[in-house]
Amino acid sequence: MAVPVPRQRETPATESAQAAQLPAAPHATPPQASLTLLVIEDDPAGGLTVPEILDADRHRIRLRTARNLTEAARLLTHDVHCILLDLSLSGTGSTSGGSRTAVVDQLDTLREVLRIAPHHAVLVLTAEADAERAAEAVRVGAQDFLFRDELDGRLLSRAIRYAVERKRADIAQYKLAESKLRAQENARLERGLLPNPLLEGSDLRFAARYRPGRSRALLGGDFYDTVRTPDGTVHAMIGDVCGHGPDEAALGVELRIAWRALTLAGLCGDDLLATLQEVLEVERPCEEIFATLCTVDISPDGRRAGLCLAGHPAPLISRPGRRAQLLPYENSGPALGLLPKARWPRRQVELGGTWSLMLYTDGLIEGRIGEGKERLGQDGMVEMINRHLAEGLSGEGLLEASVTEARRLNGGELTDDVAVVLLSRAEG
Missing domain, CATH: 3.40.50.2300 (Response regulator)
Structure with missing residues (x-):
């Protein structure tokens, strides 16, 4: 009509x-x-x-x-x-x-x-x-x-x-x-990929802080995990895949899951890292990708630890009445994915009765200090941690204060991923 x-x-x-x-x-x-x-x-x-x-x-x-x-x-x-x-x-x-x-x-x-x-x-x-x-x-x-x-x-x-x-x-x-729904789904997925430490039966206290460098991301190329095996040994790991994109984040998740599976299967030290390198070589998107790694296995009595470094910064240890310091470590192995058939020697470290052991990625120490090109570095990080310890901070509070101060010194958000893990033991 x-x-x-x-x-x-x-x-x-x-x-x-x-x-x-x-x-x-x-x-x-x-x-x-x-x-x-x-x-x-x-x-x-x-x-x-x-x-x-x-x-x-x-x-x-x-x-x-x-x-x-x-x-x-x-x-x-x-x-x-x-x-x-x-x-x-x-x-x-x-x-x-x-x-x-x-x-x-x-x-x-x-x-x-x-x-x-x-x-x-x-x-x-x-x-x-x-x-x-x-x-x-x-x-x-x-x-x-x-x-x-x-x-x-x-x-x-x-x-x-x-x-x-x-x-x-x-x-x-x-x-x-x-867009909001996709962001929520991605957030749920990324949260599901973050580790859930397995420490049941251990007297060690665990704390962690994680901040990806990618804007609006929950997951970056840094990764960490902690598990306790049936013999009472506590195994901890922290690593860093070079790069900051979603491919690097996915590879970090794969390495973390592989580390947990291999650790629970009984591998440790050089054998573990050699197998992880094989996983990295198969899963990485290109041959230029590598990953640094630090693994620690703490004896059932909590007084000793085995330490392996694959191109990664040495952990920091603090004990009552003493200044925190980096664990001495020489002859560490290369980062995973750099050299075929590389070796990673395991070093025995005496921890003592009461201690805190901090594992971290280089995102914490590579932030700038002020407007110049000077970076915080390991020495600056040690001084920062000692100041916070003198103020009575520990556990979650210590990690939060340290990451916050590194960000403040940088003059804004840290561009690299940051992961920090703190394991502590108090002898009763």
Whole structure:
């Protein structure tokens, strides 16, 4: 049914489609400055007729007319901003008994339009008696509905503008919600990949701090873990994959899981690191990737430890009445992935009865001091830890204060990943 409003001029469907493809007249409004309306209606009496409609900038809104969904799909180019669908649109169907004309379910037609034009604003046109169906059309996905008997150029122009803006807002809201959902899923995934220390039955206290260098990430190339094997030995590890991207983070997770599995299987020291190097060589995305590693195995009585370093900074130990210091270590092995058939000697270290052992990655010591190029370094870190110990800090408080001060000295967020693990024992 044609819309009963004054006709600006007769425009057959084919001419309307052709006109949309013709170059603009010299004084015409540039295409990018005006809106385009695609009208879908199948009235055989001459098509939908509307008066001149203008957008908010007084530019004429261009019209295209389609008699069916097939023609609409062809005319639905990127420069169409809004679709006006006549809900009385009918179609032809067939049965096994022969062909017949059937009225297509109106809302099914709307659903098909929404399917082929998911990013376009859609208005529906219906009779005032079909108000309930019009409201249902909005629930299905149309931006608004219009009644034929009330339609005029001003109302249609305003409805098009509102529909286009509402659709843009809906798409923006959808993208925002999708982005938040993806971020939540990634956060849950990354949290699930962080280690859960296995220390049941041990008298050692555990604390850790982890800050990835990547913006808005929960996981970086640094990794750590701690487990207690059935013989009572506590094994701790901290490592650092070179680089800061998601590939390095994934490789760090693989190495941590491999370390836990190999440790629980009974491997230790050089045998363990040699096997981890094989894992690294197979899993790394390119041959330039390497990883540093520090492993510690603490005897069941808690008084001794075996230490292996693969290109990694030496741990720091503190004991009551003595200044914290780095564990002495010579002849450490290379980082994993640098040299084939490398060896990593294991050194025995006396811990004593009461002690705290801090393992860390170089992100903690490579932050700058102020605006110059000087870095905190291991000596600066030792001095910082000793100040905090003199203030009575320990455990979680000690790690938090240390990472916070390193960040403050750097003048902002540390660009490298930071992981710190603290194991402590108090002899009763």
